[in-house]
Amino acid sequence: MKISKISDYTSYCQHLLSSQEYQKHIVSVENEITKKLQNKTNLYIKGYSWPKQSKSTFLLDHVSSNDGVINFRERLLCKKTQLNNRIRSSIHLLEDYFQAQLDTHIYLTEQCTPLGKWMQNKYPNLQASEYLQGISEENQAMMQPYIAPFQLQHQDLTDLSFNDNHFDFVLSFDCFEHIPDYRKAFQECFRVLKPNGKIMWTVPFDKNSESTLVRASLNEDGSIHHHCNPEYHGNPLSDEGCLSFYTFGWDLLSELKEMGFKKTYALLFWSEEYAYLGGEQIVFCGEK
Numbered sequence: 001m002k003i004s005k006i007s008d009y010t011s012y013c014q015h016l017l018s019s020q021e022y023q024k025h026i027v028s029v030e031n032e033i034t035k036k037l038q039n040k041t042n043l044y045i046k047g048y049s050w051p052k053q054s055k056s057t058f059l060l061d062h063v064s065s066n067d068g069v070i071n072f073r074e075r076l077l078c079k080k081t082q083l084n085n086r087i088r089s090s091i092h093l094l095e096d097y098f099q100a101q102l103d104t105h106i107y108l109t110e111q112c113t114p115l116g117k118w119m120q121n122k123y124p125n126l127q128a129s130e131y132l133q134g135i136s137e138e139n140q141a142m143m144q145p146y147i148a149p150f151q152l153q154h155q156d157l158t159d160l161s162f163n164d165n166h167f168d169f170v171l172s173f174d175c176f177e178h179i180p181d182y183r184k185a186f187q188e189c190f191r192v193l194k195p196n197g198k199i200m201w202t203v204p205f206d207k208n209s210e211s212t213l214v215r216a217s218l219n220e221d222g223s224i225h226h227h228c229n230p231e232y233h234g235n236p237l238s239d240e241g242c243l244s245f246y247t248f249g250w251d252l253l254s255e256l257k258e259m260g261f262k263k264t265y266a267l268l269f270w271s272e273e274y275a276y277l278g279g280e281q282i283v284f285c286g287e288k
Contacts, residue, residue, distance in 0.1 A: 009250035047275040050092040072278025109172040112236040129155035157185040209249035261286040
């Protein structure tokens with residue numbers, strides 16, 4: 001799998017210029033797949049499942065499509081693990097690129113998800129949680145059988161209960177955009193990481209923007225002010241979904257350096273073999 005390490009917007013533009021043939025190849029492969037799916041309900045793609053460590057097939061369909069554009073990132077469900085593109089690739093990077101070991105101390109900012117369940121079953125030193133404030137006890141009880149034998153845990157990412165310098169990795173996937181004060185959340189992640197520890201995260205991100213788009217903000221009375229059309233993402237504990245406050249740009253990496261992270265970068269990757277499709281996927285990393 002080809003992985004490109006990008007540190008800022010200028011580097012990203014240079015990457016696009018230097019990889020034009022590769023980008024054309026990606027578009028060509030995905031256009032062919034899109035054509036095959038066009039008049040079908042679903043399509044199965046052959047490949048290799050990193051979490052299962054074996055060959056598998058991956059379901060691609062029209063679920064979560066936007067104006068007819070296939071959502072490769074959230075689909076391509078592995079037949080053997082039921083993990084989608086985004087989840088499988090995150091596990092792959094953690095274990096192969098960052099060399100996480102079974103006894104590694106990890107904090108994961110989700111628990112009632114396929115990724116949360118998979119990680120808890122594999123990593124004995126993993127802590128996983130959900131943000132339970134405002135979630136009914138009934139909904140919490142409904143999720144308990146899903147994560148059994150583990151207990152549902154609450155953490156506020158802007159005020160974590162963990163000690164300083166505790167974790168080797170903090171993992172957070174599509175979470176920070178839902179936190180109005182995301183800077184405080186990143187500062188808390190920095191605090192609980194060990195020296196040389198790493199945070200891996202994904203967020204809604206505009207690769208072509210140097211600056212972050214503020215989609216919504218909180219007024220002094222706690223009400224929400226929308227700066228553009230509201231965007232809600234799925235929430236395993238609520239049918240109402242979660243409001244996205246931001247679509248991030250490349251300035252996010254500079255902000256983390258100002259907080260104290262010694263290195264910040266994006267990993268861009270794509271693989272037909274592993275079914276990591278949808279253009280070059282992107283995962284971010286900060287090193288303490």
